[in-house]
Amino acid sequence: MTTDHRQMWTDLGIDLERHDVLLNAVQPIYEEFYLCQRNRPKGMEFFDFVVGDIHGIRVQELRQHAMNGGKVVATYCVFVPEELVLAADAIPVGLCAGAQFSVPIAEEVLPRNTCALIKSSFGFKLGRICPYVQTSHLIVGETTCDGKKKMFEILGQYQPVYIMEVPNKKNQSSRNLWWSEVIAFKEVIEKLTGNKVTEDKLARATKLLNDRRRALQRLYNTRKACPVPISGKDALLVTQVSFYDDVDRCAQQVNALCEEVEGRIAAGEGVFPADAPRILVSGSPMAIPNWKLHHILETAGAAVVCEESCTGTRAFSDLVPENGGTVEEQLGAIAGRYMQIHCACFTPNDERLDDIVRLAREYQVDGVVHYNLQFCHTYANEAVKVEKALAKEGIPLLRIETDYSDEDVGQLRTRIDAFLEMIRR
Numbered sequence: 001m002t003t004d005h006r007q008m009w010t011d012l013g014i015d016l017e018r019h020d021v022l023l024n025a026v027q028p029i030y031e032e033f034y035l036c037q038r039n040r041p042k043g044m045e046f047f048d049f050v051v052g053d054i055h056g057i058r059v060q061e062l063r064q065h066a067m068n069g070g071k072v073v074a075t076y077c078v079f080v081p082e083e084l085v086l087a088a089d090a091i092p093v094g095l096c097a098g099a100q101f102s103v104p105i106a107e108e109v110l111p112r113n114t115c116a117l118i119k120s121s122f123g124f125k126l127g128r129i130c131p132y133v134q135t136s137h138l139i140v141g142e143t144t145c146d147g148k149k150k151m152f153e154i155l156g157q158y159q160p161v162y163i164m165e166v167p168n169k170k171n172q173s174s175r176n177l178w179w180s181e182v183i184a185f186k187e188v189i190e191k192l193t194g195n196k197v198t199e200d201k202l203a204r205a206t207k208l209l210n211d212r213r214r215a216l217q218r219l220y221n222t223r224k225a226c227p228v229p230i231s232g233k234d235a236l237l238v239t240q241v242s243f244y245d246d247v248d249r250c251a252q253q254v255n256a257l258c259e260e261v262e263g264r265i266a267a268g269e270g271v272f273p274a275d276a277p278r279i280l281v282s283g284s285p286m287a288i289p290n291w292k293l294h295h296i297l298e299t300a301g302a303a304v305v306c307e308e309s310c311t312g313t314r315a316f317s318d319l320v321p322e323n324g325g326t327v328e329e330q331l332g333a334i335a336g337r338y339m340q341i342h343c344a345c346f347t348p349n350d351e352r353l354d355d356i357v358r359l360a361r362e363y364q365v366d367g368v369v370h371y372n373l374q375f376c377h378t379y380a381n382e383a384v385k386v387e388k389a390l391a392k393e394g395i396p397l398l399r400i401e402t403d404y405s406d407e408d409v410g411q412l413r414t415r416i417d418a419f420l421e422m423i424r425r
């Protein structure tokens, strides 16, 4: 890291001492988890660079935008419609919340029996260790789960927070509620930025975000090949980076990576042997630098070929129709697209069960690992129905409940080894 970055972090109010400890801890993990993988696509170099410089150039870009009078809007959930943020000339940035490092800091305030994602998010602000949080003018929260909802209230004591109400059902009155939330969010963003969301700007923002979604869809399609041409860890990293990198640049880099990976498929090349057990990981999102489960699975001889999660298919499977029209018509299309996200906060949420079974077939998996963050009650309870749906189809399932610490790694390895042994073809 350069001295210039240190000055920037100081200006942002970062606790440099803590921040050094965090960066020094992430680097060796990245080397062990990522750089030691064999036969990685060359296109991953861009993503390695982004992670190596995680709090550097991208933060500088956001700062520059802010110095030019622009706004930065931070989010924690794929429900926040980024189209509106971009259309008002602001920059959306998905916050990470995947590090154990900030969990003990959060526990000074929040109850310990709270999901790691919530504690990690809050700890980053409380400990002043995330330059993305410090750079943002507004954090947009949502009411997807009770823990998050209440944490956002406390977070609001430290930084401006706006909360969108995400309904719990998908019937007409819920859709009406969500529509009014999208309209209200447009007004909030227009007020924050002083910019009007126009038809043209909204259409451009929609296309830009769809292009990134299309690029990620293309990457995931390559993972249907056998042998699989890219590791699950690398694919997960690409999705994680897409949350905070520049939208257009990221889409271009993902497409460049796809060119290479598609070439591998044509040549019959893979990163794992063709008979490696193929795994679909389903459940809670894995924010950067949460690579724990994928690392255990892939160092145990499995190939993770798909993630049914918000750091996976739920983030990009659905596009917003690009039919143009008035601002209202486009907002209607945007609101409709977001209501297709099958988060466990919905009841009923049978569409998610259908998705898991469909993905298991499409990616020809040998088994599903259901990933549940400890104290996340929505996903934990929904796992009961997931198990039943998969059993009906004869697809083996392993349920994992864990957090961000490495205390249970040994135990997880034992359970995963036994599962892989059972499903090996």
Ligand code: BJ8
Binding pocket: 076, 077, 078, 079, 115, 116, 117, 118, 144, 145, 146, 147, 148, 284, 285, 310, 341, 343, 344, 345, 373, 375, 376, 377, 378, 379
């Ligand atoms: S749309 S999955 S990103 S809410 S793991 S904080 S639910 S207690 S993250 Fe999510 Fe949006 Fe849904 Fe996706 Fe709560 Fe559960 Fe923690 Fe969670």
